[in-house]
Amino acid sequence: MNEIRTQVQFxxxxxxxxxxxIDNFLRNQLKNIPKSMVYRIIRKGEVRVNKKRIKAEYKLQAGDLVRIPPVTVEVKAEPDVPSTKLNKVAELESCIIYEDEHILILNKPSGTAVHGGSGLKFGAIEALRALRPQARFLELVHRIDRDTxxxxxxxxxxxxxxHLQAQFRNKTVEKYYFALVMGVWKNSCRKVTAxxxxxxxxxxxxVNPNGKPSDTRFKVLEKFDNATLIQASxxxxxxxxxxVHVQYTxxxxxxxxxxxxxRFDAYTGKLGLDRLFLHAAYIKFVHPATEKLMEISAPMEAKLERVLEKLRKG
Structure with a gap:
């Protein structure tokens, strides 16, 4: 591992x-220096905004000129960028269901993590960056489980x-999932707040009384002999x-x-299922630039549809 001294930046x-x-901005600009050093150079007044000293909580404004002082950074070996020739990466291109200059919406396949880490070299966001090398900024707005x-x-x-994360925080984003659950779900069970x-x-x-408040709404879509297709919001x-909420019920x-x-896995396995039957099917939100209401639906993969067809035939 080598060290280099950066030049002053404006x-x-x-x-x-x-x-x-400003502290978050500097941490993005100076990726390989410790967080403690970021706060040290701010505290010492080495970072200037419009030629003035600032505090770590200062929020940048359009038109500001930031001086970033020279610092010594560790140069690590570059992580492997996923090749766009890899099947899993290339296939993600066909999974993009909406894109404009502000947002991209992916119908993520089951088995693909949203990001790398924990032993995974790359996930959906790293693959998208490989597919869109010209994009200056690509970040996840939210996350879904790897197998979902x-x-x-x-x-x-x-x-x-x-803009979008504020909508999620304010709970104005509407979304629902399709899930195939064990047994016959009661129509009267429309909400779980465990x-x-x-x-x-x-x-x-x-589920724990000391846990965080949690709220899921449910709707029965289709009942079968030993299973139920539900909508979960x-x-x-x-x-x-x-x-966890469906397990709790x-x-x-x-x-x-x-x-x-x-036992339920063995039953559905005979119908051709070999993955988690949970699919993020629909979302409604306000477009961050046009302010128009957007409604996006993502079709289930053919494997899930075939399982439902077999259940319908009994």
Whole structure:
């Protein structure tokens, strides 16, 4: 690992960069230096905005001129960029269901993580960056589980990211999932509000009175002899929320390796299922630039449709 001394930089802040705290901006600009050094150079007055000292919580404004002082940074080996020739990466191009200059919407396949890490070299966001090398900015707006398929929003501008994440925080985004669950779901069960607590060691989530408030709305779409197709709409966005709430009601999702039932997996496996039957099918939000209401639907993969057809035939 080598060290290099950077040159002093002057950065003009445009509208897309505006709104960030200066400490977060510097951490993005100086990726290989410790966080403590970022705060040290701010505290010492080495970072200037419009030739003036600022505090770490200062929010950048369009038209600001930021002086970034020279610092010593560690140069790490470049991580492997996923090749666009890899099948899994190339296939993602055909999974894009909407794109403009502000946002990109992916119908993510099951088995693809949203980002790399934890032993994974790359995920959907790294693959999209490889497919869009000219894009200056590509960031996840939200996340869905690796084994869940369906709608994933990606921002192509920082302003779009802020706008969309604010909608998620304010719970104005409407979305629903399709799930195949064990047994016959009662029509009267339309809401589950059991609090959820995540184990930080193994990431298993359980219903616990000390957990975070959690709210999921449900609707029965189709009933079969030993299973039910439901629509699940999470009001809050807890980890594994839908999966744990349906397990709590006694109706786990088919092929859920954490919260499922092996008997139900064996039953649906005979119908050709070999993946989690949870699909992010629909989302409604306000476009970050046009302010128009957008409604996007993502079709289920053929494998899931075939399982439903076999269930209909009994």
């Amino acid at each position: 950065v003009d802040i445009d509208a897309d960069m505006a709104g960030q705290r 398929s369906g709608i994933l929003l990606v921002a192509k501008k920082r302003s779009a990211l802020r 609090p959820l607590l995540k184990n930080e060691v193994n990431s298993i989530v359980r 999470p009001v809050t966005g807890r980890t594994h929320q839908i999966r 006694g109706h786990p999702i088919a092929w859920d390796d954490r919260y499922g039932d092996r």
